[in-house]
Each structure stands twice: as C-alpha cells, then as structure tokens.
Amino acid sequence: xxxxxxxxxxxxxxxxxxxxxxxxxxxxxxxxxxxxxxxxxxxxxxxxxxxxxxxxxxxxxxx
Numbered sequence: 001x002x003x004x005x006x007x008x009x010x011x012x013x014x015x016x017x018x019x020x021x022x023x024x025x026x027x028x029x030x031x032x033x034x035x036x037x038x039x040x041x042x043x044x045x046x047x048x049x050x051x052x053x054x055x056x057x058x059x060x061x062x063x
Contacts, residue, residue: 001034
C-alpha cells in the first residue's frame with residue numbers, strides 16, 4: 001500500500017490524480033499496489049496559507 005498526501009486550492013478538482021499515480025507506481029514497482037490519496041484543501045489570503053479540511057479525506061485505487 002502506498003499513501004500520498006496532495007494539497008490543492010479549495011474548490012479545485014484533482015481529476016485523475018489517483019489513476020495516474022496508481023499507473024506510475026504499478027509500472028515502476030511491477031507490483032499490484034493499492035494507492036491511497038489524502039486530499040488536503042487550502043485557502044490562501046494575504047500571503048498566508050490556511051488548511052481547511054481534515055487530511056483524512058481520501059480516494060483510493062487498487063489494481
């Protein structure tokens with residue numbers, strides 16, 4: 001199992017991230033892997049970044 005944490009701006013989609021990472025990791029390791037992705041959204045104002053979601057938000061992909 002591989003766990004990846006990805007930060008992204010609030011409201012933006014992370015389309016296909018889990019599929020792309022699963023493909024690349026599977027090809028690089030030549031293993032049947034489970035990839036779990038935790039999405040952390042953030043908002044930024046005045047040069048400061050503020051996390052707004054629990055890093056437990058996740059998507060996963062198995063092969």
